[in-house]
Amino acid sequence: MADGEGSWKTIDVGDESVRMYVVGDVTDRGPGVVVLHAWWGLVDDITDYADQLAGRGFTVVAPDLVRGTTAATVADAERIVNGADDDHCEAVTLAAVDWLAANGVSSVGTVGFSFGAWWAVVASGARSNVRGSVVYYGAAVPDNIGSSDAPVLANMAENDPFESDEFIQMMVNGLTDAGRRIDLHTYPDTGHWFAEPSRDAYAPAAADLAFNRTVQFLTESLTG
Template identity: 25%
Template sequence: MSVQDDQIPAAPASPPRRGFLGATLATGFALAVRPVAASTITTDSVGLTAGAITIAVNGGDMPAYRARPATGQGPLPVVIVVQEVFGVHEHIQDVCRRLAKLGYLAIAPELYFRQGDPRKYPEVADLLKNIVSQVPDEQVLSDVDATVNYAVANGGDPARLALTGFCWGGRIAWLYAAHNPRMKAIAVWYGQVLQPSTANSPKSPLDLVAQMKVPVIAFYGGKDQGITQENVGKMRAAMDAAGKSFELHVYPEAGHGFNADYRPSYNAEAATDAWQRMLGWFHKYGV
């Protein structure tokens, strides 16, 4: 199974509103990715405070998953984790626990919560049509702002803020680098850099290079069928020409979703190298 950001269709004129999650987050994996692969990594919560929280945002209380060390001196460095196309399902929750084991306060907001439950769609095409295409970029950026504010108000260090995003969230990570100068570092995992403009997603990351305010490290697969090497090259050239602080790494033998250890797309060598580079990037900028 391959999931590409550029498969997202244009939104209808009057999207339905289906507030559903309330104050909870489900456990487990989204239906669209089952059965999960034997390579799935499971990180325990020993020594952590981990579980569902809510964050006040426009339109209600947004569910989120938080993981942090259970003990130790604060304030803690913060990493906001922006979900894949499948929402804050088990893999994204596990990423938060991995970061918490390293001493971070990690929070993954459920950014589709107004539109519906991505875990319940067995077909990716239906998920993209009925939920993902309905989510406005402006709303997402505002919700991530609220998540950052929550983190700072609840044990996070305002001087040590980072963000990472995967797949759909990788594109959001690029957008956020142009949006919030409070962040010290951002890591993009195979996020689309150029896609057709829609009412809900009017700008591509490539359109916003001049506005980038945060150092970015980005990771792409050389065999990605949805994010072409031509477009990755355009992003690299534009960031270079604009004099931005960034690194862009391409793993020739990896495809899209190479960090998704629960899926056949997983490439352990690329994922391990990119994870260490991400941590090094955060440390370089004091997070």
């Protein structure tokens, strides 16, 4: 793991201590963001993204959802996801939101990449201080989708074997039926992981556009 601009902290989740990357000035009481990693684990792409968000004025935390495991190949990542503890992932996500709140951050957003997208939307239904959620190439229709009025920004790939058009439409319908706004953007000529620089699918122009849209969305949702 490369050294970034932030620091590493631990939070208690049940009887476990969970690692979390923290960057930004929590003392300024500005908006906070929880960044939730893809199935690769908490790797440099995620901490670098957290650094970028912090550079735009957010206090950012990126918790480890999968107990320190990371993957370099799809096969290894599939094993991580297949062995993931859903209850633990949800508890870690909410503990990260609560950590920001305990440190005086009253308005929180969530950003989830692929595997992390589900937990980004779950958090908005479980915590009323989550005022906006962003998903990157990951659809989510959790049971608590109707427990929030927070909007969702979806940054989706055009050519994505991991997310079907049908499931994406289920998310759109679920949010719409719940009275929640959904801003859906599909990026032409992109594949899954287009916003992660270490992946072959990385598409810099699309990643930059998605990032700028994310910053605008979070700014409006958390401070508007």
